[in-house]
Amino acid sequence: MPGFELIGKEEQQAVNEIFTSGSLFYNGKRVKQFEEMFAQYLGMKYAVAVSSGTAALKTALIAAGIGKGDEVITQAFTFIATVEAILDVGAKPIIVNIDETYNMDTIELEKAITPSTKAIIPVDMLGVATEVDRINAIAKEHNLVIIDDCCESLGAEWGNKKLGTDYDMAVFSFDNGKTITTGEGGMIATNNLDWYKLCIEYRDHGHENNPKKPRGRDTHRIPGFNFRTTELNAAIGIQQLKKLDYIVESNRRNYKILKNEISDINGLKFRKIPSKCTPLCDTLIFNFPTKNVATEFVALIKQNGLNTKNVPDAIEWHFAPYWDHIFDKFDFQNGDIWDSTKFSSDMLDRSVAIPIMVKMQNDIILETGSIIRSMAEKVLNN
Template sequence: MPAYELYGQEEIDAVVDVLQRKIVHRYSSHEARGGIYRAKEFEDVVARAVGAKYCQAVSSGSAALYVALKALGVGPGDEVITSAFTFIASIEAILECGAVPVLADIDESLNLDPESAEDAISEKTKVIMPVHMYGAAADMERFRELCDLYGLYLLEDACQALGATYKGKGCGTLGDCGTYSLDPNKVISVGEGGLIVTDDEELYRRMEYYHDHGHIHDESIDRGAEGKACLGFNFRISEIQGALGLAQIKKLPRAIESLRSNKKRILEAVGDLDLVTLRDLPDRDGEIATQLVLLLPDEGSARAFQKASKEAGAGCSVLADNTWHYAKHWKTLREGTTYSRLRCPFDCVYAEDLPSYRPIEWVQTDDILSRAVMYGLNIVMGDEDVERMAKAIKAGLKVAY
């Protein structure tokens, strides 16, 4: 599903225009730029597209999570509950705040299991962070209920789910705030970049300040004369990313339509799945269909399926092997590998009972991922690609029991 599949003249023109005007910084040269603010325009278009009041662009999806957590006030002594099946950035963002990531199980949606998340709540929990994995919404009604019941913030890691919806509302807009990634493997990309959306003006202001050294942005004065609201850091995007984003966001509906149609065509060509099931999603129609996952009855079936599928011409992965997304494989997390001698939360008076992050903690997750096979889908798939994948799935289904 990489966004570059749809890169074209529009993206080239957008970037060239910024370079020709020679104004690359998003917050400077107010007089010279003639009212053109591409990064700001991009943020406004994204906010409208997903249905949020405010959007802050930052330098990556990882930065988006980090800035959001900082703005929510997460720090040493706090715990954040998220999923054992995600990209490690979700966990690193929490660690960078000095807080403790508590990794709960997934359910058959492959997203955070609300029951497991509830079991993980302690008096230190500050945030629940469901991850909308592979472009499909987690059970947001349940998470909203839990957060209201226990007085917690709800932060959506929608880094893989820009454009996905849950019961008609944009993923990322259902919590207190939500994040998207614009890295090269997402449905739209600006090279590297991220976005945070929220309806809460105070939270938005904090994120705006924090992501740019605390600056109180003011177009009517010189950047050097701006005041500062807090300490922060630099997670800015440039006008180049803003312009590229504007060209890309116009293609988002087309990319999603194409992905959904590809998935549908493949499943129709396969026909009856028999004992095999799709992910148990709370809103199947809202997913952006970047992946096709099949849940088999057991691991033996999944391994046999994988072999037959490869032999028939299309490789798939068994998700338990996924070193990128399954916490079981993260030795650096288990061992707390960092370069400083002392560091919160690993050596921290506020975090005495750090979880061990061993796979034994995720029995349910391990069971599900060891019988889940996954195919990545492209935006552009011709009839031949669809037929090849359908043929491989059928070959897998034949040997799966």
């Protein structure tokens, strides 16, 4: 699964070097190098490092000029941060269902567009791409900005490009559970120079970094905030980026073995992957015919020492109907959030997400497959 498994001596040495030859402040060479390496990895022109994926989402929305009175469409199955960022810029989140890909339903997306819609935030959940071409076509027709929440999918691909690069902006997270980690951290990537500059300024109190001025007398044009990251985070990020290809390769290898082991179980249905997507493969998702069967299955595999991921484990923080502490700022399509998201809740209730670890040995994968098989057959034959 994620980069935390591979935090090791390279990261430790890179951090140590800062104490002998660097500054902890963000504006040093490591942040810049991390940004350049990241942009290069994606094949995009610009990348801006910030303090978290949530900060990246908000910064991208600000750069795109989204604010009060604007509607931003996103999906019901996402981490709460997507919606928090929309609310924090003063815009209104509009929630649409997921489909069998567990990502944004593009038919619902189209129906949710109003004259107030300004942006779409598709979320590539758990390593799999949203329908990039379709969402781009819809956005083009309605003149909408797309900010890809790619926090959970660094390393996935769309066609022969890295996922995120076909949208206007893409944001990434480097928290402890992500493909690569810097402890905490985030990144915005874009090919748009204006948005890039606005992101750089917003994350640093509006500083334009005017070369003709000392920092204390720097010029400014927009209100900003402090979403800077540090040299420490960047030093770790650089080392983690060097391991990214290996992480993705291992995920894919392990995922393939496990999926093969359980692919012929009658009644167990795998997540639909869009045809142009090569997933990150850090999570294997499948579903059962009913919620009861899925619940029984999860209880049994846990008794056998297997873990599950966001589904069902952390679903409350990843599914909109549970966020009643922020409901006063929403509008729901059909008046009620559970009614509006019925398709999503039915899908998620029947689903199980198995984490795929980078360091999973063959015998462990085979054992995992065998536990899944015997428990699935047991609950399906009950």
